[in-house]
Amino acid sequence: MVKRDDPETIGRRVQRLRRERGLTQRQLAEPAYTPAYVSTLEAGRVRPSDEALQHLAARLGVGFEELATGRPAHLATDLRLRLTEAQRTQACGNADEAAAQYERLLAEAERFDLTDVQAAALLGLGECALDVGELTRGREYFERCEHVLAEAPLPARVPALRGRAVSHYLAGEIRYAVYLLESTLDELNRNGMHDPDALLLLYASVIGPYMDLGAHARAAQAAEFALALAPQAGDPALVARMHRSAARTLLAEGRLAEADASLAKAAELYRQLQLRTELANCHWMRGYVCAQRGELGRAEEELRAAQAMLRERRASLYSSQVVVELADVLHRRGKSGQAAELLHQVLGELSSERGAVHAAAAHRLLGIIAEDADDTEAAEEHYVRALSLLERAGAAGDLADLCRLLGDLLRRTGRVEAALDAYRTGLGHRTAPGTTTLGPAPAQPPWASTQF
Template sequence: MTTSDLVGLRIKTVRRQRGLSQAQLAHPELSDSYVSLIESGKRTPTPAVLELLAQKLDCSLSYLINGVTAEQMEDIELALGYARLALENGEVSEARTRFNELLADNNLTGLTSLRQETEYGLALATEAGGDLDAAISILLRLREEDLPSERQIEVAIALCRIYRESERLAEAVEVGEQLLVGSARPAWTDLLVELGGTLLAAYIERGDLLRARQFAAELLNAADALGTPRSIVAATWMASNTAQITGHPEEALSFSERAMAVQLENGQPRAIARMRLALAQKRLEARPHEAAAVRDTLRNAVAEFEQTSTSTIQRARLQVELARAESITGELDQAVEHAVAGRNMLPKSGMALGAEADLLLGRIYGAVGRSQEAAAHVTAARDWLAPLPDSRRSAATWYATAETMEQLGDSDGAVEAYQRALACAGL
């Protein structure tokens, strides 16, 4: 049924409940033939006519338009607000429950915009809970609908990001390029720059560094033209990532610190938390002598992550990065504790982050002479990596695996891992 059919059916139903004929409802402002056409769905009433009919039928305008009363609409909007708040506060399980309860409410069926917003919220809550495949399924269903342009971009950003986190880089790139590449690309907006940043991250992950550098410059130009905090953060942060991966760590830090300064003034808690972690990672890589300060920053960030709706993957990344900083500062027991915690948050296979956690554990145990445990963790790292597609990150992690195996005296395993690293790099 079309919207006009549904509106007409509601008018007809209420008219009959009130014991009115079409002529009685129409008189004196409208003709009975016009009311008949509206009720049959052959005419779409104007807002003014709809308001008039609602008054004459003694019912709410909301009911004629959406099939729910004003009170029901208020209840739905209030429930949606609570679900959003739970997600923003990091109460992921509660948020997911609230979004699902809303979707089970029959009154939501005819409220297309609110229903789409609820499904989008459920996808984000599902992502935050670590169920990336389920989040992708929700977003793919949503993308098939006729969405407003802003919601279409938001769905693309989330889908591109989750595909990247799932190591499905070709699909991440495809989602971003559908909206951003080609002559049909709309004029730049904040949301499109954010989508561009997500796409750029996928280029970097799969090792397409030439395209990444070109696209980073394009995003910076777009952000400068827009002059908005949101676009500046997205473009500057991705320029930082590009500088880092192309061997310019201090330039990367400079870009990152500029982005963080803007984010602190204008960003949401979840975005600030994620950026704080990424900035600490860059700082540790560029200035390992500052490991103690980075460690303290990351320890403070644990509570911040728990209080916001950062995803399980992000919380795992925080734990692994904290373990890395602690291993540099010689706090090996704490490093082991955090590396294990991060690894245990992840799905059971196909995650480069899981391999990084087990490699770190292998190196720690190797350093204290516990060679059997070290070898077991290196084997576990190989298991994490084996199902992954070729990418820059996979190549780097295979290379680190090979180095660790070599340090542990497994020459044959090291040769095989080096070969996998070369294959992932396309060599």
């Protein structure tokens, strides 16, 4: 239903259009209405019916919507076509050009109060900002999108909520990201709002944060729910994202062949959709699978392909994360000098506020490389920096491993008490996955008890 302007605004519009066309009130009114009715309408003292507006629009030579809202004929359709073009531009890898298209769309949508187009443009701007690593700016766009959709049902707000959670996750605020995603899942499931696209998007998005927190049980359950939802989802991009996220859980369980198959499905969908960033992420994950199998040459090829695609999109933050994985493979291939050079370059692009977990991974690997070179002072410095970043992010599983590395180093250099302290700290982080590291698990979807 078209949201009309108030009677006074419509009345002034009718009067202006009538005068522009040189019509009298009688000529405009006949044969269905009286001049007195037109006079009352133009004065804003009556709310015209749809039938009256249809009659007046036909006499004035304009569309019903233009007379009722002031929007040019076919404006909404034109903006939605342009929105699709902006989304295609973004999918093809040009975040800057897509952002400019979204900005122009947003200005027009705000001018004519087209809420759905405003929300879609803000969502696109947020995604473009994340692509290039502008996390704060991206979060602001997502928050604005949520504000525009404040009166909309929760499923309509899920993409913006998810975007805000991802911006916090990439900034290293993993627990808060999990809180946002879990609380939204809770509200959907407890209130019976079974929207497959919304639920699939949330379950796929929470797998990564769960894994970083060491909550493997919850990650596995989220992946199972996402896989169950996939056949019901209408958006192939969501299905592809689900396959990529589920692969991470399969990797943690050692199911490498299944993970590789899931990533292959995701990659094919993304090729069809031309979603270059997501396709690059598939190469990234496939590189990780190959590294776990010991296929280091192929792993390097996949990771370099991901890095090149992300650089092409100027997705600097994601590119930096891939570089850390690539450096690990290079180190394992005996190319520690190349690995260290890459890590020092990437640390200039990461920080505690922007990619904290991967910055910590870079310092951790530099520490290992320094240890291999018998530079224990540099190794300890890198481990301590990594520890600080992981404590801020709350990445429990990684913290435990890092404390072990630091403890072993301290023990080898004769500092037994300091080593024991490091080991104790690490043990404190080896909690049962998905229990003490987080609050209660989110409510299960109503259909889960019959399927699992």
